[in-house]
Amino acid sequence: MRLWAFAAVVGLTLFGMGWYVLKAIRGANPNPTVELTALKRLPKSALLVVSQQEDSQRHVQALVQGKRQTGALECDRLHYRAGIMVCLKNSSFTGVRLSLFDASFKLLHKLDLVGIFASRARVSGDGRYAAATVFVQGHSYADSTFSTYTTIVEVASGKSLGNLESWSASKDGSSIKAADANIWGITFVPQSERFYATYSTKGKRYLVQGNTEGRSFKVIHEGVECPSLSPDGKRIAFKKSTRPGAWQIALLDLATLQESRTAENRFIDDQIEWLDNTHLAYELRLPDSPKVQVWSVRADGSGQPKLLLLEGSSPSGVESVVGSR
Amino acid sequence: MYQVESSSQIGKLRLAGVHRTVLLLGLTSFFTDISSEMVAATLPLYALFGLGLAPLQFGLLDGLYQGSSALVKLASGFAADRWQRHRDVAALGYGLSALAKLGLLLLGGVWSSLIALTLLDRIGKGIRTAPRDALIAANSQPETMAGSFSVHRAMDTAGAMIGPLMAFGLLALAPQRFDLIFAVGFGFGIIGLAVLLFFVPRREGEGTRRPVSWSEAWRGISQPGFGKLVLLAGLLALFTLSDGFIYLQLQRKLELPPIVLPLLAVGTALAYMLLALPLGRLADRRGRWGIFLAGYALLLLVYGALLLPVKGWPLVFMYLLALGAFYAATDGVLMAQASIHLPSEIRASGLALLTTVTSLARFAASLGFGALWTWSSPSVALTVFAVALLLCLLLFRKGVKP
Numbered sequence: 001m002r003l004w005a006f007a008a009v010v011g012l013t014l015f016g017m018g019w020y021v022l023k024a025i026r027g028a029n030p031n032p033t034v035e036l037t038a039l040k041r042l043p044k045s046a047l048l049v050v051s052q053q054e055d056s057q058r059h060v061q062a063l064v065q066g067k068r069q070t071g072a073l074e075c076d077r078l079h080y081r082a083g084i085m086v087c088l089k090n091s092s093f094t095g096v097r098l099s100l101f102d103a104s105f106k107l108l109h110k111l112d113l114v115g116i117f118a119s120r121a122r123v124s125g126d127g128r129y130a131a132a133t134v135f136v137q138g139h140s141y142a143d144s145t146f147s148t149y150t151t152i153v154e155v156a157s158g159k160s161l162g163n164l165e166s167w168s169a170s171k172d173g174s175s176i177k178a179a180d181a182n183i184w185g186i187t188f189v190p191q192s193e194r195f196y197a198t199y200s201t202k203g204k205r206y207l208v209q210g211n212t213e214g215r216s217f218k219v220i221h222e223g224v225e226c227p228s229l230s231p232d233g234k235r236i237a238f239k240k241s242t243r244p245g246a247w248q249i250a251l252l253d254l255a256t257l258q259e260s261r262t263a264e265n266r267f268i269d270d271q272i273e274w275l276d277n278t279h280l281a282y283e284l285r286l287p288d289s290p291k292v293q294v295w296s297v298r299a300d301g302s303g304q305p306k307l308l309l310l311e312g313s314s315p316s317g318v319e320s321v322v323g324s325r
Numbered sequence: 326m327y328q329v330e331s332s333s334q335i336g337k338l339r340l341a342g343v344h345r346t347v348l349l350l351g352l353t354s355f356f357t358d359i360s361s362e363m364v365a366a367t368l369p370l371y372a373l374f375g376l377g378l379a380p381l382q383f384g385l386l387d388g389l390y391q392g393s394s395a396l397v398k399l400a401s402g403f404a405a406d407r408w409q410r411h412r413d414v415a416a417l418g419y420g421l422s423a424l425a426k427l428g429l430l431l432l433g434g435v436w437s438s439l440i441a442l443t444l445l446d447r448i449g450k451g452i453r454t455a456p457r458d459a460l461i462a463a464n465s466q467p468e469t470m471a472g473s474f475s476v477h478r479a480m481d482t483a484g485a486m487i488g489p490l491m492a493f494g495l496l497a498l499a500p501q502r503f504d505l506i507f508a509v510g511f512g513f514g515i516i517g518l519a520v521l522l523f524f525v526p527r528r529e530g531e532g533t534r535r536p537v538s539w540s541e542a543w544r545g546i547s548q549p550g551f552g553k554l555v556l557l558a559g560l561l562a563l564f565t566l567s568d569g570f571i572y573l574q575l576q577r578k579l580e581l582p583p584i585v586l587p588l589l590a591v592g593t594a595l596a597y598m599l600l601a602l603p604l605g606r607l608a609d610r611r612g613r614w615g616i617f618l619a620g621y622a623l624l625l626l627v628y629g630a631l632l633l634p635v636k637g638w639p640l641v642f643m644y645l646l647a648l649g650a651f652y653a654a655t656d657g658v659l660m661a662q663a664s665i666h667l668p669s670e671i672r673a674s675g676l677a678l679l680t681t682v683t684s685l686a687r688f689a690a691s692l693g694f695g696a697l698w699t700w701s702s703p704s705v706a707l708t709v710f711a712v713a714l715l716l717c718l719l720l721f722r723k724g725v726k727p
Contacts (some may be wrong), residue, residue, distance in 0.1 A: 006519055010519060016508075025499050
């Protein structure tokens with residue numbers, strides 16, 4: 001008697017599980033109609049995003065004059081400059097895959113990165129370097145905390161410059177390199193060997209200037225996270241921490257080191273993208289929800305934030321001219 | 326010395342030298358571990374990737390996950406003893422954890438419910454562990470106590486290995502569908518609970534039938550033999566490094582590709598599962614305390630090997646074997662030894678006390694190790710731990726007389 005009751009419970013449970021799983025598998029991976037076959041024909045005003053729509057999970061999309069075109073490529077983070085696209089894709093088994101594509105979506109190089117999921121991706125304005133930041137679990141002594149792994153890849157050769165945490169770092173001439181260093185948010189200075197990044201150590205978040213030739217970092221300012229250099233190279237848009245775990249958009253003038261704000265007051269966690277010298281684009285994550293939107297705001301603090309896309313992430317401009325001003 | 330019940334009562338229900346109830350408890354743990362390890366393995370991905378939580382929020386979640394089961398252990402152990410309802414209290418624990426998976430399926434999209442449901446799941450785990458171990462002890466002969474616990478632990482570990490594999494398999498078939506993980510996890514949790522409720526007898530094989538009073542409980546726990554055992558086990562746990570850290574050091578030292586990290590955990594679990602029964606039986610025959618210390622000696626070897634400049638990736642197998650053997654020689658064997666010291670009426674309370682002390686000690690070990698690492702270096706920290714462990718092994722050679 002007991003055995004029958006048990007068998008009934010188990011049978012019902014297995015049936016329920018099986019039905020639910022099969023329904024999910026059958027509905028998974030619907031291949032959307034591919035309209036975006038090449039990036040080189042996109043107008044300068046186009047916006048590239050990773051789709052967050054239900055029916056085109058994580059496919060690259062281009063927003064052209066208010067209409068979306070979906071590509072075949074799937075990414076979790078992307079960035080596009082000077083005909084080179086960097087695409088980061090999370091994989092349960094191999095970590096994060098970094099792929100470099102040209103403007104026809106031809107695969108140039110790929111690299112598997114340590115880490116459990118992709119955080120930031122950037123291509124330099126001259127298309128020579130790509131950078132990626134991934135989250136790694138267990139880098140520090142406490143298993144549950146996360147740290148980052150950031151690397152820079154030479155686009156031509158596909159070779160990585162290794163873990164940037166091994167580079168030297170100095171502030172006002174003395175070394176600040178420590179075991180707890182974390183680096184993220186690379187933004188390149190085109191036509192040079194320099195880039196900016198966040199260097200975090202002993203509880204401080206520094207804006208550093210890095211040098212790929214000298215493999216070194218130099219502190220420029222403090223309290224700057226996830227910098228993004230403007231096309232004219234004069235300002236940096238960054239995340240300013242207003243309380244632990246919450247950031248707002250801020251701007252730093254590199255000449256005067258003065259900070260300023262934009263009209264966007266909500267909490268933003270993204271590496272800001274410059275659409276041109278005046279307009280910024282960024283992800284906005286709705287509180288307590290997986291929904292992500294893409295918004296835009298003027299860098300000079302005027303106007304109001306403008307919604308560009310419901311359901312999209314990782315916005316990237318389509319600058320096709322090297323170092324355009 | 327407290328005797329467990331006479332062999333004639335339970336002799337006729339044995340299977341493979343182990344009582345049928347122990348096997349059933351093993352089966353319950355098998356299914357429940359598939360369920361909980363499926364969720365545990367994918368929770369980081371879900372929190373960060375599916376919900377977009379910041380790492381700080383996840384750190385909070387993870388800390389809660391690791392630590393909250395300790396809160397209820399003592400209370401539930403005592404409740405189980407006081408009313409002699411070990412199976413029912415364990416069932417409550419298994420039920421709460423299963424309910425938590427259902428909750429994740431229905432409500433898991435919001436930060437606050439994620440916290441609440443994680444707490445529910447871990448409280449369920451805290452509730453069931455000691456009563457279940459007391460049930461294992463109550464259904465075993467003293468001569469084969471370690472063997473019984475080892476069988477249970479082996480089945481438990483088998484489930485823990487299957488869980489993550491199933492979870493990632495599901496995600497590969499239906500990407501981003503974390504709700505599948507919760508649904509399937511809930512299903513396995515229900516099956517495990519069903520095994521317990523339908524087949525594990527409520528009151529079989531327990532010493533006395535009358536409820537236990539506070540003073541009896543206190544007298545039972547505070548006798549010097551058991552107290553010393555808790556102290557020694559706690560001290561050894563104080564110098565036990567967490568797996569995660571050992572794997573990380575291993576990966577860096579031998580320059581292994583990072584994809585290896587989850588595989589290291591699977592390797593250790595496999596070694597644990599295969600060695601549990603042989604080492605458990607050996608412990609029963611040759612002395613439980615000796616095998617227990619031998620396990621810690623293996624851990625000391627692992628520390629030493631991490632410090633020495635030995636290279637070459639084939640060494641990985643040696644490390645995993647040593648770690649797996651460490652768990653096989655210490656985990657179930659300690660519970661077995663403790664069970665011998667405790668009268669059956671207050672066994673759940675005693676075991677709950679023991680595991681609470683060792684959990685706290687391991688937590689302190691993580692903090693201490695981290696502090697040493699930050700102030701000096703990983704090598705210094707490891708050396709301190711190795712020396713301390715060596716001292717403990719030398720001092721505790723004699724063990725504890727029951």
